[in-house]
Amino acid sequence: MTEAHPSDMELQHYVQDETDCPPTVVEHFRRCADCQAGIAAYRSIFEALNQSLAESFDFDVAALVLSRLPPQVTLIPQTSSSNRRSGGSWLWKYGIVAMIMVLITIPVCLLWKNIYYVFAGTSGFLVYVILGVFPLVLLFKIVSLYRSYRRQLGILNYL
Amino acid sequence: VRNHPAQILTDRQLVDQVFGGNPHAFASVIKNTEGLVAQIVFKLIPDGEDRKDIAQDIYLKAFHHLGRFRFQSKLSTWIGQIAYNTCISWLEKKKLVFVIPPNENDWPALDHQTDSTILKKELSGILRSETDRLPPLYQTLIGLYHLEEVSYAEMAQITSLPEGTVKNYLFRARKMLKENLLSKYKKEAL
Numbered sequence: 001m002t003e004a005h006p007s008d009m010e011l012q013h014y015v016q017d018e019t020d021c022p023p024t025v026v027e028h029f030r031r032c033a034d035c036q037a038g039i040a041a042y043r044s045i046f047e048a049l050n051q052s053l054a055e056s057f058d059f060d061v062a063a064l065v066l067s068r069l070p071p072q073v074t075l076i077p078q079t080s081s082s083n084r085r086s087g088g089s090w091l092w093k094y095g096i097v098a099m100i101m102v103l104i105t106i107p108v109c110l111l112w113k114n115i116y117y118v119f120a121g122t123s124g125f126l127v128y129v130i131l132g133v134f135p136l137v138l139l140f141k142i143v144s145l146y147r148s149y150r151r152q153l154g155i156l157n158y159l
Numbered sequence: 160v161r162n163h164p165a166q167i168l169t170d171r172q173l174v175d176q177v178f179g180g181n182p183h184a185f186a187s188v189i190k191n192t193e194g195l196v197a198q199i200v201f202k203l204i205p206d207g208e209d210r211k212d213i214a215q216d217i218y219l220k221a222f223h224h225l226g227r228f229r230f231q232s233k234l235s236t237w238i239g240q241i242a243y244n245t246c247i248s249w250l251e252k253k254k255l256v257f258v259i260p261p262n263e264n265d266w267p268a269l270d271h272q273t274d275s276t277i278l279k280k281e282l283s284g285i286l287r288s289e290t291d292r293l294p295p296l297y298q299t300l301i302g303l304y305h306l307e308e309v310s311y312a313e314m315a316q317i318t319s320l321p322e323g324t325v326k327n328y329l330f331r332a333r334k335m336l337k338e339n340l341l342s343k344y345k346k347e348a349l
Contacts, residue, residue, distance in 0.1 A: 008334045041337050048283040049290075049305040054194055055201035057214055062189040064211075065218040066182060 005035060015042045097139065104135055170234040177225060189218055192235045195309065196242045198302035199317070203246040203295050213249055217242045232316055239309070239317040243299075289339050297332035304329060 006014075006025050014021050014029060021029075029035045108115065108131075119127045168176070168187070176184030196217055204210050221238050228237050290298055296318070303309040303317070311329075315322040 008337075009330050012330055012333055038337075041341060042333065044282060045286065045333060045336055045340070046305075048286045049301060052283050052287055052290075052306065054306040055197040055302065057193060057197050057200075057210070058207075059211060061193050061196075061214050061218065062186040064215055065189060065222070066186060068215060068219060069182070069185075069222060 005032065008038070011035065011038045011042055015039060015046055096142075100138070100142075101135070171230060173234065174225060174228060174230075177222075185218075185222060188221070188234065188238070192238045195235055195239050195303070195307045198307055199239060199242045199299055200246060202298040202302055203243075203250065209249070213245055217245050220245065233313065236309075236313045236316050239303075239313070240319075243317050243319075285340070286336065289336055292339070293332055293335060297328055297335070300325060300329050301332050 006028060010021070010025055014025070018026065029039060119130075168184075173184050173188055173191075177188065193214075196214060200210050200213055200217075204213055217238070221241050224241075228234065290301060293301070299318075300314060303314050304311075309317070311322050311325050314320075314325045318325065320328075
């Protein structure tokens with residue numbers, strides 16, 4: 001017989017499925033009056049919980065929800081192709097970044113002489129810093145705007 | 160969609176019918192899962208009017224996002240997960256503290272009751288009051304396990320908690336119930 005009292009977890013486990021308990025623990029329960037009282041208490045609790053009334057809505061949920069659905073709604077199951085589409089959203093993002101780069105590069109190439117005169121007095125290092133930092137800041141702003149937009153939609157639980 | 164026992168539809172068949180535009184199919188989905196959703200909503204949301212809005216919101220979300228259901232769990236578990244997350248979001252938005260201990264006078268004076276039959280009948284009522292004092296998550300888990308017969312794994316999916324944590328919370332909830340009951344009533348009453 002196990003001398004130390006088994007834990008409450010073991011008492012509950014025994015009430016749920018006594019066949020799954022180690023024989024030493026079962027033997028202890030047979031001889032120990034305190035544990036038997038605990039088992040009896042848990043049996044009553046389990047029985048009462050299993051028989052207690054389930055919660056139920058006091059209105060017709062189905063009628064309420066169906067009345068809110070648009071009459072001609074057609075749901076489209078998300079297939080592997082639509083998964084590819086969602087995976088393709090990265091391509092879409094890269095496309096936008098590429099487009100921005102092109103939009104920046106074309107005027108820079110076309111107006112290179114003018115830009116050169118503007119920066120003629122400044123050091124080459126400063127020019128590289130300005131031309132390098134500006135697109136980076138722009139990119140950072142676009143990404144943070146996009147993230148805040150996603151977060152807002154997330155809060156509204158629509159994502 | 161008929162609900163004759165012989166014609167009980169699988170989750171996949173039900174979802175296919177919803178995609179096919181059959182409005183009764185979604186009504187069946189609601190009927191099959193509203194008990195589980197009620198368990199979650201009633202335990203987490205204190206106000207009746209809010210429960211109505213939230214129940215509606217849960218099923219509208221389920222309908223509009225049904226295309227994302229991957230059949231990797233039961234449909235009821237997936238909807239339970241939506242219900243749980245919707246309730247948590249709602250509570251976060253409202254910043255509500257929703258544990259309201261019931262009035263001490265609600266407790267019947269069991270010390271004077273000796274008839275075990277009366278005690279048996281009253282025990283479920285007493286237990287209900289005592290369960291209402293538990294933290295809402297414990298109440299939710301108790302309701303899901305004992306009334307809706309949801310498995311530990313499914314409860315873990317619904318609440319996004321590890322399965323071990325779910326088991327531990329359930330054990331702790333029952334232990335709290337036992338200790339509270341024993342501290343208030345004679346051991347013989349149980």
